[in-house]
Amino acid sequence: MTTEKDILNALQNGKIQLPPLVIRLLEVQPRPAEAKSTRPDAKIEILWDRRRWKFLAEFKANSSPKAFADAFRVAQSAITKSKRNVMIILPYLSSDAIARLEETGVSGLDLCGNGIIVVKGALLVVRTGQPNRFPRSEPIRNVYRGDSSYVGRAFLAKPIYQTVGEIVTTIQDKGGSVSFATVSKVLKTLAADLIVERSEDQIKLIQPEKLLGQLAENYRPPKVIERFVGKIDVEDREIPTILTDAAKRIGSELLITGAASAARYSVLAREPVVAAYCDAPPKEVLTASGIRFEETDRFPNVDLTYTTDKLPFFEPAPQDGVKYASAVQVYLELMAGDKRQRESAEQVGEYLTEKIGKYILSWVKEPSRIK
Numbered sequence: 520m521t522t523e524k525d526i527l528n529a530l531q532n533g534k535i536q537l538p539p540l541v542i543r544l545l546e547v548q549p550r551p552a553e554a555k556s557t558r559p560d561a562k563i564e565i566l567w568d569r570r571r572w573k574f575l576a577e578f579k580a581n582s583s584p585k586a587f588a589d590a591f592r593v594a595q596s597a598i599t600k601s602k603r604n605v606m607i608i609l610p611y612l613s614s615d616a617i618a619r620l621e622e623t624g625v626s627g628l629d630l631c632g633n634g635i636i637v638v639k640g641a642l643l644v645v646r647t648g649q650p651n652r653f654p655r656s657e658p659i660r661n662v663y664r665g666d667s668s669y670v671g672r673a674f675l676a677k678p679i680y681q682t683v684g685e686i687v688t689t690i691q692d693k694g695g696s697v698s699f700a701t702v703s704k705v706l707k708t709l710a711a712d713l714i715v716e717r718s719e720d721q722i723k724l725i726q727p728e729k730l731l732g733q734l735a736e737n738y739r740p741p742k743v744i745e746r747f748v749g750k751i752d753v754e755d756r757e758i759p760t761i762l763t764d765a766a767k768r769i770g771s772e773l774l775i776t777g778a779a780s781a782a783r784y785s786v787l788a789r790e791p792v793v794a795a796y797c798d799a800p801p802k803e804v805l806t807a808s809g810i811r812f813e814e815t816d817r818f819p820n821v822d823l824t825y826t827t828d829k830l831p832f833f834e835p836a837p838q839d840g841v842k843y844a845s846a847v848q849v850y851l852e853l854m855a856g857d858k859r860q861r862e863s864a865e866q867v868g869e870y871l872t873e874k875i876g877k878y879i880l881s882w883v884k885e886p887s888r889i890k
Contacts, residue, residue: 520580520656521580521581521610521630521653522580523560523578523579523580525580525630526578526580526608526610526630527544527547527560527561527578529630530542530544530561530563530608531544534630535608535628535629535630536632537628537632537634537636537644537646539567539644540565540566540567540636540644541565541566541567542563542564542565542628543563543564543565543566544561544562544563544564545561545562545563545564545573546561546562547560547561548560548561548562558593558597559575559576559577559593559594559597559605560576560577560578561575561576561578562574562575562576563575563576563606565636565638565642567642567644570641570642572604572638572641572642573603573604574603574604574605574606574626575594575597575601575603575604575605575606576605576606576607576608577590577593577594577597577605577606577607577608578590578607578608578609579607579608579609580610581609581610581653581655581711582609582610582611582612582613582629582651582653582655583655583711583712584711584712584713585710585711585712585713586609586711587607587609587612587616588713590607590608590609591607591619591620591623591625593607594606594607594625595623595625598625604626604637604638605625605626606625606626606627606628606636607620607625607626607627607628608627608628608629609627609629609630610629610630610631610651610652610653611629611630611631611633611651611652611653612627612628612629612631612633612634612635612647613633613651614647614648617633617634617635617645617647620635620637621635621637621645624637624639625637629649630652630653631649631650631651631652631653632646632649633646633647633648633649634646655711657708658704658707658708659701659704659705659708661737662704662705662708662709663733663734663736663737664737664738664739665830666695666696666697666701666830667697667701667705668734668737668830669690669695669696669697669830669833670686670690670697670701670702670705670706670709671705671709671714671730671733671734672695672734672830672833672834672845672847673686673689673690673693673695674709674714674715674724674727674730675724675727675730675731675847675871675875676689676693676834676845676847677689677878678723678724678727678875678878678879679721679722679723679724679878679879679882680721680722680723681720681721681722682722683699683702683703683706683722684699686702686706686722687699687702690702690833693833693834694829694832694833694834694835695829695830695833696829706722709730712729712733713725713726713729714726714729714730714733723879724875727871727872727875728868728872731847731850731868731871731872734847734851735850735851735854735855735864738851738852738854738855740852740855741796741824741826741828741830741831742826742827742828743824743825743826744800744825744826744827745800745801745824745825746801746822746823746824746825747801747802747805747814747821747822747823747825748792748814748815748816748819748821748822748823749812749813749814749815749816749819749821750812750813750815750818750819750820750821751805751808751810751811751812751820751821752810752811752812753810755791755793755820758793758820758821759775759793759795759841760839760840760841761808761810762793762795762797762804762805762808762821762823763840763841763842764808764840765804765805765807765808765809766797766799766804766807768807769799769803769804769807770799771797771798771799771803771804772797772798772832772842773795773796773797773804773842774795774796774797774831774832774835774842774843774844775793775794775795775841775842775843775844776794776795776796776824776831776844776852777831777844777845777848777849777850777851777852777853778790778794778849778852778853778856778860779792779793779794779795779844780836780843780844780848780849781849781853781860781863781867783836783838783843783846783849784846784849784866784867784870785849785853785863785864785866785867785870786863786866787853787859787860787863787866791820792819792820792821792822793820793821793822794822794823794824795822795823795824796823796824796825796826796831796832797823797824797825797826798825798826798827798832799825800825801823801824801825804823805821805823830848831844831848833845833847833848834847834848846867846870846871846874847871849864849867850864850867850868850871853867
């Protein structure tokens with residue numbers, strides 16, 4: 520794991536480079552005792568073509584969005600207070616991070632050979648494209664996939680919590696299962712990614728669009744154990760209720776898939792085939808209905824997927840006794856679909872972010888009344 524001392528050593532040993540510039544460490548500035556100090560870590564000199572410029576430099580030991588934002592905050596404060604050239608130094612700076620620095624006139628270097636040096640009216644050197652040799656070490660490999668993604672889904676259902684235990688309880692109440700320790704670990708990554716913000720008495724979702732994007736990018740469809748595509752001899756509008764009742768008779772759970780639930784949250788037309796997830800073999804569910812059925816791909820009206828994955832069943836949206844997929848599940852499935860489905864996913868995303876915005880506004884006005 521990279522430390523700020525490693526960055527300092529790299530500077531001292533000439534291992535941080537951005538040709539044709541020469542980079543020298545002039546002075547290390549001891550870190551003040553205050554936890555939120557905005558005093559930079561060091562003074563650095565940049566030399567080129569017999570000219571030299573001095574910079575105040577802020578180090579961060581990791582390259583998370585939060586670390587970048589914290590370093591950037593210190594740099595901006597230093598500009599305001601000292602009117603000096605400033606830079607940040609992290610293990611890795613992405614192309615997007617360097618573009619952000621260029622927009623604001625802040626310099627930056629990393630340990631991989633990327634960087635930007637800006638001296639207004641005198642110098643601009645930019646180098647990007649070097650791979651990240653210091654990938655982040657997360658407590659959980661991917662918090663946006665699998666059971667860990669319950670935490671992100673819980674924030675999209677309710678964007679403000681007061682304790683970690685409250686998040687655990689919400690996940691359990693909505694049909695998921697995750698430990699207190701796992702939630703704590705996931706929160707560390709969500710905070711580092713600037714998706715949630717933690718204070719002494721509040722844990723708040725601050726970037727719902729970014730969270731949705733991460734969940735969509737890492738989404739994997741539920742594992743299919745068995746699938747039935749065919750016909751059942753009833754009117755199409757009756758199928759959801761008949762299948763739900765049949766599943767209950769054998770102690771099973773049935774949920775209309777996200778794609779098939781899309782009409783609840785967008786203008787996407789309902790498909791003629793009723794698609795659903797069930798946690799029992801499809802033919803057992805169909806047999807329990809007591810109605811004749813046939814497996815066929817000619818004009819089918821039923822598509823049943825047998826899966827033991829629990830994520831699609833999280834936070835179901837009941838209507839007339841039938842469980843439909845949550846808006847989040849709808850969004851994720853549509854984003855994994857074709858162009859038409861992805862366009863509808865945008866509507867679902869707008870629905871979710873508007874709902875979250877209203878919740879946060881209500882919390883600000885009367886926090887004691889929001890559950």
